[in-house]
Amino acid sequence: MISDVRTERLQVSGWTINAALAGEGPSVLLLHGLGMSWEWWRPTLAALSEGCSVCAVDLPGWGRSSPLTTPSLESYGQLVGGLISCLDAGPTVVVGHSLGGFIAARAAIAGTPGIKALALVAPGGFGQVHNVYLRLLSVPGLGEALIRTGVLGARIFLRSTVHRVGSIPDELVTRAGASTGARNEFLRQLRMGMHLGRTTDAYLIEKPASLPMPVLLAWGRHDGVLPVSLAYHAHRMLGAGPPVIFEESGHVPQLEEPARFNAVMRAFCERVWSD
Numbered sequence: 424m425i426s427d428v429r430t431e432r433l434q435v436s437g438w439t440i441n442a443a444l445a446g447e448g449p450s451v452l453l454l455h456g457l458g459m460s461w462e463w464w465r466p467t468l469a470a471l472s473e474g475c476s477v478c479a480v481d482l483p484g485w486g487r488s489s490p491l492t493t494p495s496l497e498s499y500g501q502l503v504g505g506l507i508s509c510l511d512a513g514p515t516v517v518v519g520h521s522l523g524g525f526i527a528a529r530a531a532i533a534g535t536p537g538i539k540a541l542a543l544v545a546p547g548g549f550g551q552v553h554n555v556y557l558r559l560l561s562v563p564g565l566g567e568a569l570i571r572t573g574v575l576g577a578r579i580f581l582r583s584t585v586h587r588v589g590s591i592p593d594e595l596v597t598r599a600g601a602s603t604g605a606r607n608e609f610l611r612q613l614r615m616g617m618h619l620g621r622t623t624d625a626y627l628i629e630k631p632a633s634l635p636m637p638v639l640l641a642w643g644r645h646d647g648v649l650p651v652s653l654a655y656h657a658h659r660m661l662g663a664g665p666p667v668i669f670e671e672s673g674h675v676p677q678l679e680e681p682a683r684f685n686a687v688m689r690a691f692c693e694r695v696w697s698d
Contacts, residue, residue: 446472
């Protein structure tokens with residue numbers, strides 16, 4: 424557990440963003456995946472806060488942040504840039520998982536100021552989603568029926584995303600499926616990026632973009648949501664270094680292999696700040 428974590432409400436480009444902050448030093452921003460919250464970053468927040476000023480946020484529509492309107496390339500840049508500005512801690516290493524990785528990559532491609540480096544953990548945007556449950560949810564009528572399964576459905580889905588069963592704490596599983604509002608929001612945001620089992624063009628990064636900052640790619644070998652083959656496609660598209668592959672992980676290496684994951688992130692941040 425983190426003893427000195429504090430929460431703040433940040434006003435960013437018309438959103439009220441719930442943020443958890445810990446530590447002092449160079450700035451790190453953590454962006455979670457679809458249907459998650461800052462709580463999914465707890466082990467990483469604790470590890471990185473030993474040498475950095477770390478902020479993990481609830482993205483719009485999740486946790487205690489305000490709702491998400493229709494997203495766009497511009498709004499993603501405003502969100503990331505606004506968060507960096509609110510933190511007022513200088514250039515920031517932005518770490519994004521899944522949807523959060525897509526948002527971070529899009530913001531960097533748009534030239535959002537303040538991004539010192541990117542660490543993208545199984546980011547969306549570099550190919551089609553393979554998870555059968557997510558593809559079924561994107562089908563009108565069928566998705567509405569599936570979300571009525573509540574916590575049981577959330578448990579089945581989350582188990583399908585990991586390689587090591589039990590790596591996601593029960594409290595996170597329960598929270599993901601307990602609220603009807605949260606399940607409806609999950610479906611709504613999923614369908615912004617998927618239709619009839621396919622990722623929409625708006626949520627695909629299809630043009631190479633050589634970014635002017637260090638980029639780390641991290642992926643689980645057994646990722647059933649975004650297959651590990653996409654790691655090498657993302658590597659080519661962004662001109663990044665070879666991806667770091669987590670051999671005992673699925674889609675959530677920060678929870679499935681936390682010790683190695685946090686060591687990789689600490690080493691990356693140290694390299695970035697030593698340059």
